[in-house]
Amino acid sequence: MLAEILAAKIKPKEKERQIIELLNNGAINKNSLIEFYQKANDSGRGYCMAVITAMTKVDKQFADDIIDFVIAQLDHKAGRVKWEAAEIVGLSAVAAPEKCATAIMPLLKNTEAEGTVARWSAAFALTEIALNNPAVRQQLLPVFEKIVQSDESNGVKKIYQKALKQLEKNV
Numbered sequence: 001m002l003a004e005i006l007a008a009k010i011k012p013k014e015k016e017r018q019i020i021e022l023l024n025n026g027a028i029n030k031n032s033l034i035e036f037y038q039k040a041n042d043s044g045r046g047y048c049m050a051v052i053t054a055m056t057k058v059d060k061q062f063a064d065d066i067i068d069f070v071i072a073q074l075d076h077k078a079g080r081v082k083w084e085a086a087e088i089v090g091l092s093a094v095a096a097p098e099k100c101a102t103a104i105m106p107l108l109k110n111t112e113a114e115g116t117v118a119r120w121s122a123a124f125a126l127t128e129i130a131l132n133n134p135a136v137r138q139q140l141l142p143v144f145e146k147i148v149q150s151d152e153s154n155g156v157k158k159i160y161q162k163a164l165k166q167l168e169k170n171v
Contacts, residue, residue, distance in 0.1 A: 002022075002036045006043070006044050006047055012047075016050050016051055019048075020055065023051070030065070030066055033052070036048060042080075049080065049088070050080070050084050056091040060091060060094050061096075064092065067088075067100065070092075071100075071102060082110060082121070083118045085121075086110060086122050087124060090129070091128070093128035093131070094128070100132075108126070108143065111126070116155070120153070127144070127163035131163060147160055
């Protein structure tokens with residue numbers, strides 16, 4: 001079923017929409033999506049992660065029981081998989097701040113990624129973790145300040161700067 005959708009000559013967003021519909025109507029579940037992911041090529045894996053991202057945007061607890069799987073994808077070689085995983089962690093940080101804190105080390109590695117999208121997604125996840133988990137803030141604040149000084153992307157810098165302002169108000 002998933003393989004047929006991904007092989008279809010339809011637009012990428014339509015592929016994601018159809019997979020989301022399968023999840024929503026119970027035709028597939030998270031476990032079957034992950035099983036498919038394990039066998040898929042990098043493109044298929046990217047779609048699976050994008051679907052998890054979309055579902056997590058609607059329900060912050062969607063990825064709660066698969067967050068360990070998601071965190072394990074942060075070091076995937078495919079950029080899309082890596083940045084979707086980071087976004088899922090960031091979206092999940094509100095509902096599961098302690099679980100998401102276990103992603104800090106691979107996310108820090110991704111702050112040095114070649115691709116701006118991977119660095120942006122890592123910034124999003126790290127700042128959401130810091131904003132929602134007071135236990136890790138002191139560890140992350142100096143890292144954020146250093147990245148603001150060194151990253152060449154203004155978009156990435158702005159994420160850290162915004163979080164630093166918010167955290168200063170809370171400290």
